[in-house]
Amino acid sequence: MSSQESKPEIRGIIALKPEACTSCMLCVRECPTWCISLDSHQAPDPANPAGARPRLINVLDDFRIDFARCMSCGICVEVCPFDALKWEDTKDYDESTREAMVHHSDQLSQHWSEQ
Amino acid sequence: MSFVEVAPADWLATAQTLKSEDFGTLMAVDRISTQRIELWLRTKAGHEVMCAVPRDGSVLMDSLTSVWNEADWREREIHEMFGVTFIRVESNKPLYFAPDSILFQSFPLRRDVLLKSRNENEWPGTKDPTDASKSPSRRKSLPVGVDPEWTPERGGAL
Numbered sequence: 001m002s003s004q005e006s007k008p009e010i011r012g013i014i015a016l017k018p019e020a021c022t023s024c025m026l027c028v029r030e031c032p033t034w035c036i037s038l039d040s041h042q043a044p045d046p047a048n049p050a051g052a053r054p055r056l057i058n059v060l061d062d063f064r065i066d067f068a069r070c071m072s073c074g075i076c077v078e079v080c081p082f083d084a085l086k087w088e089d090t091k092d093y094d095e096s097t098r099e100a101m102v103h104h105s106d107q108l109s110q111h112w113s114e115q
Numbered sequence: 116m117s118f119v120e121v122a123p124a125d126w127l128a129t130a131q132t133l134k135s136e137d138f139g140t141l142m143a144v145d146r147i148s149t150q151r152i153e154l155w156l157r158t159k160a161g162h163e164v165m166c167a168v169p170r171d172g173s174v175l176m177d178s179l180t181s182v183w184n185e186a187d188w189r190e191r192e193i194h195e196m197f198g199v200t201f202i203r204v205e206s207n208k209p210l211y212f213a214p215d216s217i218l219f220q221s222f223p224l225r226r227d228v229l230l231k232s233r234n235e236n237e238w239p240g241t242k243d244p245t246d247a248s249k250s251p252s253r254r255k256s257l258p259v260g261v262d263p264e265w266t267p268e269r270g271g272a273l
Binding site for chain 1: 239242244
């Protein structure tokens with residue numbers, strides 16, 4: 001069965017909206033297969049009004065999902081308080097190497113479609 | 116849709132009453148808090164039968180293969196993964212593991228099995244997003260399935 005003919009109930013891929021992610025680590029810690037990891041750092045909040053007390057926010061550096069380990073349970077999507085993760089229909093993400101199964105922020109955000 | 120819980124002695128007889136229906140699935144759940152392993156039978160029509168057996172293996176289960184041939188694969192899986200033993204010898208034949216597999220030393224889907232890879236690899240959740248340089252105590256933030264007392268020397272099953 002080719003991926004185009006796969007049943008509708010078969011899940012696709014998890015997409016990331018990096019701007020929405022606050023690096024809260026909820027998805028990383030809830031993932032039963034430990035397939036999510038992220039890097040972040042703290043930086044002054046650009047939305048902070050001038051003269052106000054400086055605020056630090058988390059800035060996402062990289063977000064990784066290892067699709068070789070992911071079992072498509074969707075817990076990360078459910079647990080995200082900022083809707084930074086969602087299901088997309090793409091089923092064509094075969095890769096030829098083990099390393100390529102780990103999708104980074106740039107790939108994960110490409111999966112995202114605004115609908 | 117219906118659900119019934121039966122004693123191990125009534126397992127086969129209950130399944131026979133559902134013989135006219137197609138086999139759906141047969142699976143097991145380790146309930147470590149009650150020291151029982153639950154076997155769940157589900158027919159295509161949605162009838163569910165649950166039977167709890169002691170974890171210590173003191174009760175041998177009747178095989179459902181006389182009712183549905185399809186139960187064979189599931190029973191072998193349940194024997195291998197949960198350590199439930201069936202009266203029918205063929206249901207206890209190894210299914211997934213090679214005869215020399217290290218997996219044979221345990222029943223991998225029981226909840227008290229330690230996963231060696233979990234204890235050897237760093238949990239990604241230990242990271243503190245507010246301070247990348249600081250790594251909080253591993254012990255404080257361990258997820259389930261990881262034993263804080265684990266050492267490579269003591270080892271785990273997997």
